[in-house]
Amino acid sequence: MTQPSLSLVDTDPAELAVDAIVIGLHSQPDQDGALLPAPGAESITAAFDGKLTATLALLGATGAPGEVTKLATLGTITAPLVVAVGLGDEPSGASPELETLRRGTGAAVRSLAGSATVALALPLPDDEDAPRVLRAILEGALLGGYRFAGYKTKPQKGRREPVTALQVHVPDAADEAAAAELVRAEAVGRAVRQARDWVNMAPNLLQPAPFADLVQAAATEAGLAVEVLDFEQLKAGGYGGIVAVGQGSEAPPRLVKLTYTPEGVTDPKRVALVGKGITFDTGGVSIKPSAGMWEMKSDMAGAAAVGATMLAIAAVKPGVAVSGYLAIAENMPSGSAYRPGDVITMYNGKRVEVFNTDAEGRMVLGDAMARACEDGTDYLFETSTLTGGQVISLGKRIAGLMGSEEATTLVKTAGDAVGEPAWPMPLPDDVRKGMESEIADICQTNANLDRAGHMLQGGVFLREFVEPGVEWAHIDIAGPGYHSGEATGYWTKGGTGVPIRTLLHLVETL
Template structure:
């Protein structure tokens, strides 16, 4: 679906002749015991002659975060429809909670599907706190209205088109800082939506070569350097992990490298982003249960996020050098599949004893990590839907985070800033001890087939392939990368686009 057009306005929201106006509503009562409208709604509240809040309360509005209440204005203001979105308690500080604003804007815009033009009169301060608030509202609004185009042959009854035009009310529409945030939000949201599109695409339509070709075409269009290694080149180059996982499928694997070099910057910092791109994961010979296996089309969410991030970087033009590595394969059972008990020689020469072919992500990622370190990097951030252990430990909203101190601290701070939380986990020595092999350098999983500390095993394994001196972080998005429930906030069902915004925030910080 096409992304809505976006603009800033500073005209009176009550006089805006659009399809709908969105205001914020706080949950705690004011001195008179009524709900409290958020800043930005002053002229609209006045137009209703003091009856707006009591009317919304009669309709059941409570101001709870993310709650959406619709009210026909009957000519009271220029727009025929008013939407009040709950923002929870009024903030103690000068700026509202950013994640609450993101989710509120997303929920409101999604509820207004079928409306052509919408004005968001949400709280945006007129001071130094404005840029992060603007960023939160704009990104939430653009992402909440996302819908995957799909493959229906007939129009779905009652299905309404997403909002086509969004206008955000700000104190000064001509402000250059606000305009810069708008431009950035358009690029960032488009990248997240592209990542979601790739994740939501059916696996028969998007096999390894298809994904590699789509990424290469999109990257070339924005001026990134592109290198694609096919199956024969991977075999000749010694990429044993990617070859082993991909050889069981009739659709052979790929390794894609995308490169951005800043102009007029001497000796820039070097950042590598690495993503797991398993376009479908059956588990291979260690086959998964059938229930829910269809969700394994999302096992390339890490690669999708890296590719989308690189495309955004080419447009945002930060002052650091960034390379993206996408390890793409399809993990299928066949007579050519790799097996439990195999010993695989990885890129760089380290040998791995395989115990479970369903632990394929770490196999392809290890090759990509070694290649990234070989090419030269200061920071390496890798993301993948790696382990069910992440979901068990941290649920569907919080990513697992492992790695070196500086890199993990950066990821943790970036995730907190953009609403993509990650929780740091340890890399214990006893987990590494349990992965000793009698015949190779390391076992792919715990040698006793014990799933205890399964998420940690993935991090411990990947650490073995990071070059000395490289700051690195592993972000396990097995839960947050794909949303199976009903839409809420700016998340829609399917791919979430995590951690594109975290990566872009990291790049900003390191710039």
């Protein structure tokens, strides 16, 4: 679905000719929870002659984070509707927490589906933090208003179309720093929406070849160099992990490499991004329970994130050389599927004893990571919906994070900055010892079929495919990559686009 247009305005918010205007609302614990309009809403508050907060309170507003309360203005201001979004307790600093602001903006814009033009008059500090706060507002607005187009043949009764134009009130619409944040937000919004679209597509319409074709088309249009390896090329090239996983499906696998080279930069740092692209995961011969299996269309969320991040990188043009690797396959049971007990020779020559064909993600990733190291890189960041152990350990919002100390610190810092938290986990020696094979270099899972430290087993296995000297991190997004509940904040139901904003922030930081 088309992204809404985005613009900066410095007209008095009370005079903006829009369908609705969004303001922030705080609670004041030391004033018995009395409501306080957030900075940016001064002229609107004045137009209501001091009665705005009292009226919002009568409508049930409390100022709780993400709470949305709508009030018809009846001509009090130019916009016919004021939407107050809760931003929590009055902040001690100049503005609320960035993630609170990001989620609140997303909730407000999503609630205004059916409105053509919406203005945001939310708190912006007049200091060096202004660009970061503006970034949070812009991203929340663009991501919260997303909706997957879907496949319905008839219009839904009562379905309201998302907002088509967003105006963000700033002190000076001609400010260069603010304009730069708007351009960046548009690139991020397009990337996240693209990844969400890919993840939300029906798996019969996004098998490996069509997925690779879509990525190739988008990357070519963005100016990226593209290399696609088909099934025969993968077999000839020795990509044993991708071939093994993909050989059970009539839809053969692909490996896609996207390359961004900065202009005018001598000897740039090199970054590799690697994503798991299992377009549907039945578990293969080790078949999954049928309950909820339909969500396994999202098992390519890591590859979607890497592909979309490369599109954003092409737009923002950082001074870093970045390559993206998408390991794409469909994991199906058939007479040609790989089996428990098989020994697979991976791209880097290591031999893996297979115990569970449902641990297929690490097989395709191992090949892609080895290829990335062979091509040459200083940093390798890999992301995947890899293990149910991540969800059990850290829930649906916090990614699992494993790897070298420098790389994991970079990821955690970036994730905290953009609202995509990740928590560092260890890679213990005893977990590696439990994956020793009597006949191969390593077992694909614990040799005793022990699920203890299941998430850590994935990280330990992937470490085998990283060359010495490469700083690397594995980001397990089994939970955060797909949101199965009702829309909340700037997350809508389905693909989330995590960790695109983290990866982009990492590249920009480097």
